[in-house]
Amino acid sequence: MSYDIAIIGAGVVGSLIARKLSKYDIKIALIEKCNDVAMGTSKANSAIVHAGFDALPGTLKADLNVKGTKLMGYLCEELGVPFKNIGSLVIAFNEEEMETLTSLLKRGEENNVPGLKIIGQDRLHEMEPNISKRALGALWAKTASIVCPYELTLAAAECAVINGCELYRNFEVSQIDFDNEQFTVKAKTGEEINAKYVINAAGIYSDFIASLIGDESIELVARKGEYLLMDKNLGGVVNHVIFQCPTKMGKGVLVTPTVDGNILTGPSAKDIEGKDDISTTSDELNMVRTYTSYSIPNVKLNSVITSFAGIRAHSTKNDFIIEPSKVNPHFINVAGIESPGLSAAPAIAEYVEEIMLDTMGKLPKKVKWQRTRPEPVRFRELSTVERRELIEKNPAYGQIVCRCETVTEGEIIDACHSTIPALDLDGIKRRTRAGMGRCQSGFCGPKVAEIISRELKEDLLDVTKFGRKSNVVVGKTK
Amino acid sequence: MLKYDLVVVGGGPAGMAAALKAKECGVEKILICERDETLGGILEQCIHTGFGLHYFGEELSGPEYAARFIEQIEQTDIDVKVNTMVLDITTNNDVIAINKDDGLMEISSTAIVLAMGCRERPRGAISIPGTRPAGVMTAGTAQRYANIQGYLAGKEVVILGSGDIGLIMARRMTLEGAKVKMVCELMPYSGGLTRNIVQCLEDFDIPLKLSHTVTQIHGDDRVEGVTISKVDSNLKPIPGTEEYVPCDTLMLSVGLLPENELSRSVGIYLDRITGGAIVDQYRETNHEGVFACGNVLHVHDLVDFVTQESQIAGEGAANYIKGKKAFSDxxxxxxxxxxxxxxxxxxxxxxxxxxxxxxxxxxxxxxxxxxxxxxxxxxxxxxxxxxxxxxxxxxxxxxxxxxxxxxxxxxxxxxxxxx
The missing domain is CATH 2.60.40 (Immunoglobulin-like)
Known part of the structure; x- marks a missing residue:
């Protein structure tokens, strides 16, 4: 197949770029090595939209963070993605940290961050009664928000697909050739596609992808962050994103509500060898626990329902790298997108759009561009009246499959047949929340596997947790 | 709005016994809401024997034990709605439930018996570090795959936790041709019944490693192995005692938790230790007219005791409905x-x-x-x-x-x- 643009990597950045460029009358391929979109950093991060006072003034990070945060609320509304503007608080435990707050405030103002304010102890405890009594004050950033990062990625990719973009899954790029006119992008499986331009949004692998055209300029360090996700019954223990003062490894351990009402704490920060190690460790998780109780002393740490790790693609240049490659100007690197990458993603997409218009010249726009995607039914959020009407229309919504998160069979069937269908258990989980709750799919796992098997017409033996060889069962009983 | 004297939430052994007892005590309109396809609850996947020794004086399989109650219910005019999930209970004991056929139902009821059972503690609750591959599951999940759906969850299995379901599954997987390498138990004693240790482990030469736990899970797609470690008297892993055990499945049997989301939402006080409601001897909760019994109240070892306890709750609910008993403050x-x-x-x-x-x-x-x-x-x-x-x-x-x-x-x- 031949395309105008091939985007490598269906994370939040690649998917938002695909959506942005899908308004032009060109052929786009979105290429993903996993069984689903949002399988790397986009599904395992803090899910925070940062206000933008962390990055140094003048950096791309600072500029695109503030712009992205401004775009995020509207974008999420457009795409039907859970988003809540709850604000953030950086808390200070001593006078030295209070000074840090002042410099963060100053830096934020230089970065044009609106709505920043330093508050004292009384106001802080009024806003967050469960926060440590030792906290002296905080930097309050009203524009900080929380978002569901994998749903944002999925929604953006779905919107792109609706507008004609073609998604390739399980396409792990192993070779890229250029014949002066177009690239040939080859997968490990031997499958290949051609494209006139390539956008490298391969996350932690973007250095490797660049090296396939001989561009060795990108140096990435894989920085692992481990998180703990707590039960919804802790909901309300904090109402804002709670940061501690930043360290040179990152923004420190945060405690935040998620858009779904859980409490998330983390991340730790550790540079690792290799790129694939998303295992959790007891040392790092204990560290997260310690720092969490430092901010919120009374948090019930036994309410953890799961832990996970994500990899940040830290560039040795300490900034995002978003530019045409020096080796080949038709190859655009979008690399080193670590925090605040999620916040910046909507602005990164616009920034890349400009680069493409510069490189490719004026592009014709589609006569009809679909801004959004069909928003999935979320039974758990509906009123009694809405629920009743829904079940009357389609009885499948009357069968609860996941009891922890109140997910119906109808929603799971929908996810099996949506624009970008779920192909595995984790895909169903991210789309519907079935298995996301406190029993962690103990009860609904076998039922969801059965529904996938039925809807996708594959044997239960072939149903996987997340593609490849992650089969959930290994044989039949005697 | 549907009207009942008693709504029983859950049609497992607890719900069935409570409903039957209430009927026997003269309650007229009774409804059982069961979220699964049939009555019987978890008993339906417990195809091993050992049920009923105390109550019936004979050894039955789970489905046989359940069948005795299902048959009795069929002979009464107790209404049963299966595939029905109770979503909410209001302060004046109205029940909101849904299913495919009736849609969303609002059911007014004088009394309610909570009999939702319990669930297994998942991996996250005990925070085992490592990767997150396929092949980590609770023993009950593996049991459902094997006994209801006919699929084998793994071929080389390590079981963490010596709770009864884990022990039963050690034998079940062995009989299906899987190799169960060991059962690790954090505590210096097993949490399961002695008879299960003998019949499910010792009889099959499956080692029970007391004071051992799993300290890491390995494998990218499917589990490839686990690291086990010995623990000290404070239950902390002892460095240097790590052992790598290759396997494709880690099965967890690390405790059961009463499933009290519904109870909590209606403001019922829960016991910090049992995880179930705080009740009096009639199994009435602090919420007037709402009773609780079976594993949703506290995790039982034998279903026979669940039955006995649920009869108490059924009788309590009946007396409440008939206004016969002025429950004393x-x-x-x-x-x-x-x-x-x-x-x-x-x-x-x-x-x-x-x-x-x-x-x-x-x-x-x-x-x-x-x-x-x-x-x-x-x-x-x-x-x-x-x-x-x-x-x-x-x-x-x-x-x-x-x-x-x-x-x-x-x-x-x-x-x-x-x-």
């Missing part, structure tokens, strides 16, 4: 101390009943040749020698009605182990 508390982890019921109404009160309890550690004592105001009102007491086995004692007189409201009845 005059209550005393029970409390487990010195080795007794919990006691159910947590409260005893002092009324004009001439019935004895049966107290169920579990100990927190293994005791041999010990004495169970019940005291009030420093006086021993009950004492019994026990050859062995173990956390895996539920114990009970009966308090005579005359011993419940002369209490002041708010007094405590202490249950303890000596020796």
């Amino acid at each position: 005059y209550r005393i508390h029970t409390k487990g101390v010195n080795g007794v982890r919990y006691v159910v019921p947590q409260r005893i109404c002092i009324d004009d009943s001439d019935q004895p009160v049966k107290l169920y309890f579990r100990v927190g550690q293994v005791f041999t040749n010990a004495t169970v004592k019940v005291t009030r105001n420093g006086n021993v009102i009950y004492a019994k020698k026990k050859r062995k007491l173990a956390p895996g086995e539920m114990e009970n004692i009966i308090i005579k009605p005359e011993d419940l007189q002369e209490f002041s409201e708010g007094d405590y009845l202490y249950i303890e182990v000596e020796g």
